[in-house]
Amino acid sequence: MQDPRFTNVLLGWYAEFGRDLPWRRTRDPYAIWLSEIILQQTRIVQGLAYWERFMKRFPTVELLAEASEDEVLRLWQGLGYYSRGRNLLTAARQIVARGSFPDTLAEIRALKGVGDYTAAAIGSIAFGIPAAVVDGNVYRVLSRFYGIATPVGTTAAKKEFTALAQALLPQDRPGDFNQAMMDFGAMQCTPASPLCLTCPLAARCEALRSGRTALLPVKKPAVPLKTRRLHYVLLRCGGQVAMHRRGPGDIWQGLWEPYLEEGDFRGFPGMKLVKKDVRHQLTHRTLIADFYLLDCNERPSLTDDYIWIPEAELDNYAKPRLVEILLQYI
Helix, strand or coil: CCCHHHHHHHHHHHHHHCCCCHHHCCCCHHHHHHHHHHCCCCCHHHHHHHHHHHHHHCCCHHHHHCCCHHHHHHHHCCCCCCHHHHHHHHHHHHHHHHCCCCCCHHHHHCCCCCCHHHHHHHHHHHHCCCCCCCCHHHHHHHHHHHCCCCCECCHHHHHHHHHHHHHHCCCCCHHHHHHHHHHHHHHCCCCCCCCHHHCCCHHHCHHHHHCCCCCCCCECCCCCCEEEEEEEEEEEECCEEEEEECCCCCCCCCCEECEEEECCCCCCCCCEEEEEEEEEECCCEEEEEEEEEEECCCCCCCCCCEEEEEHHHHHHCCCCHHHHHHHCCC
16 A cells, blocks of 8 residues: 555654664664664664764674674673674674675575564665565554554564555655654654654544554553572682573573572572562563672582682673672672
8 A cells, every 4th residue: 555645744754853863874784784783672772872882892894793702792781682792793794704795685684683674674774675664663653543453463463564564665765764664653653642743644643533542553462471580699709709601592691690599599608698689670571689699718619610700800791781780789
């Protein structure tokens, strides 16, 4: 369904109100790709500082490809979803091995950590590829404007909204249109309290006409949250602390943490409670952590995955945000 009026109004709004972001001032695919990876599951206000930090430290994809995983994860620390940081490094090495940044949708999609949305965003903005993005903002704007009640997060919704967004996409300005949709959903047609009184699309908005603005988009039932109980003990001996790197198949893969027990907790004789019941929210998990300190004269017996490092060098090891919070109490 083509709708030139919708497309033109949206582009006009974007020209006047679109956000001025540094990666929008360039067609460098590396800078654009980096921004899109960082902004997966991250708000712009937080992601901007990380993008600037990465661009300063790794101004080219070649320099990023030469970095170690530890170095990348240290820069990534605090952003969460650390698989994105590892995928970033893998994809950088893919690009360097290829000899240049891929410039077709299929090749961009083949980069590690790049899905349909990210490939469409990079392709349309950096190379003018006519591919529409579909994310939460797009679902919200289109479902409200056209009165679509298909529950988002379903296969049917992805198919329906992708086809609609693709039909609305102007072939000569795909990047501008995609960024306009993102900004319009983030700034005008917001999840709560949308600015309907100043909306340039209000006259034709089906949700506003039918009083369903708060009901659209329809969401499928949320995944129930699980709670995990963590018991951390910072073992300190002779100015060194015991740390281990988390393995695959769980949260925080590749990051470092102190001695950990989950569930039933035995701990060590003589340890002191530093902080109790620290809550930390992940997407589908609530973590509740207790933190203990044990200063010992002899190193306790630990499994082989623990190493002892000088306490002064803790900042050199990439750690989950929860561990950073706990260490601040020492």
